Structures are given as C-alpha cells and as structure tokens.
Amino acid sequence: MSLAFTCESTLSEDPLNTATFEFDVTFEDECYNANVFEPIVYDYTVPLYAPAAVSFTPSLVSMSCGAVYTEIVSVTPTNEFTPGFTVDDTNGLIIFDPATRPQAQTYTIYIRSCIFI
Secondary structure (H helix, E strand, O other), X not given: OEEEEEEEOOOOOOOOOEEEEEEEOOOOOHHHHOOEOOOEEOOOOOOOOOOEEEEEEOOOEOOOOOOXXXXXXXXXXXXXXXXXXXXXXXXXXXXXXXXXXHHOOOOEEEEEEEOOO
C-alpha cells in the first residue's frame, strides 16, 4: 500500500507552499515465515501392562503465532501388536497402553509439529 501525506502551511500565503511525504507500507503474515523448532523427546523405558506416557518438550515458534499442533506421523515397527499412541499437546505427553506381552518391543515414534496460519 502506498500512502502520501500532503502538508500545507497555515502561515504561508503561497498556496503552492506544500510538502508531500510518500511512503510504502507492506503487510505480511509473520507466521507464514515463522520457524517451528523441533520438540525434544528422549528415550524411555516404560513398564508393560500399564498405561504409560512419555513426556516431551513441545515445539517452540519463533513468532507469537498461536498454538503449536503436534501429531504422530508414524510408529515403527507397525504390526498387530503395536499399541495405539496419541499426543496430548497441552501436557506434552505421548500416551499409550502396552497391555499384552507381544507389545514388549522398542518403538520409534516420528512426530511432526506445525502451526496453522
């Protein structure tokens, strides 16, 4: 957007004695270029046969762009014994319930964090 201000002197009798200032204003969505930093998650060993939760430090955003949404992209290995994993963004937890003996495995969880603009 281009703006211009024209000022006229009230003390001058010359109607051409004016000054014009022109400048541009650019509007941009600061969140469009915001950096979403990786969440921090460490390795955990959790007991079998009990609901469990792994804590993580949620992602940070370089601008004040609202909440960061974290989702599970994939879990490996994936088979009929893999428990369901869910994310609780509010408390920074990945929740699951390893309820059967075959679920005693090592799982790699990939998560993605994003903001909605």
